[in-house]
């Protein structure tokens with residue numbers, strides 16, 4: 001090998017190293033952008049829901065929200081889900097990942113009563129900066145497992161220094177009873193690496209039915225106590 005050959009190969013090694021460093025910087029920047037955009041969207045949605053809760057409390061001395069939780073999907077589970085969705089080389093196709101994975105930002109609103117989940121979700125969806133992307137009513141149509149919850153995927157604008165981005169957020173609206181079931185079932189599954197015996201699955205389904213009945217009865221008592229003589233809310 002001549003000295004010029006060596007210089008050329010050295011040169012291309014250097015430029016390959018440079019490309020790699022650039023790639024790495026780009027990937028890190030994209031991940032930081034995801035973190036910024038989606039955590040901003042979570043804060044906005046949470047604030048919107050808290051404001052609705054405050055207004056309810058001021059008007060009725062009744063707050064429909066028991067508590068709100070939120071989470072940003074970890075990069076690890078985002079990449080794993082992207083691969084599961086068939087996105088090739090997700091780390092270099094972040095735009096596609098952002099288009100297809102709609103639960104990078106997740107907010108869970110636990111309400112006291114089942115009817116609160118509909119009242120709150122309707123009020124949120126009426127806001128003119130909110131766009132509805134997807135709605136799945138697992139309260140009306142529970143999942144095979146027995147899971148009940150109202151899932152609403154929205155997109156809302158986040159205003160940054162030199163651009164505006166539309167960010168999707170998955171919101172799970174649950175009553176306390178729905179949340180009790182989902183939390184404990186998740187724990188049971190998690191403990192057992194996602195596998196539960198037929199027997200336990202049947203028991204869980206039965207608990208889900210009982211808790212749906214608890215929701216109905218709680219609502220019924222609420223109507224009797226708060227609005228005697230009415231069958232539902234008048235205002």
Ligand code: GTP
Nearest residue numbers: 081103136143145146147151172181182183185186
């Ligand atoms: P993934 O997001 O990939 O799970 O599927 P998907 O887009 O079809 O979403 P799905 O509507 O099934 O709901 C996803 C989320 O709802 C999960 O991440 C859980 O938080 C919750 N969920 C759905 N099914 C169950 C269930 O059977 N038990 C519990 N505990 N939670 C559930």
Ligand code: MG
Nearest residue numbers: 103104106170
């Ligand atoms: Mg999910």
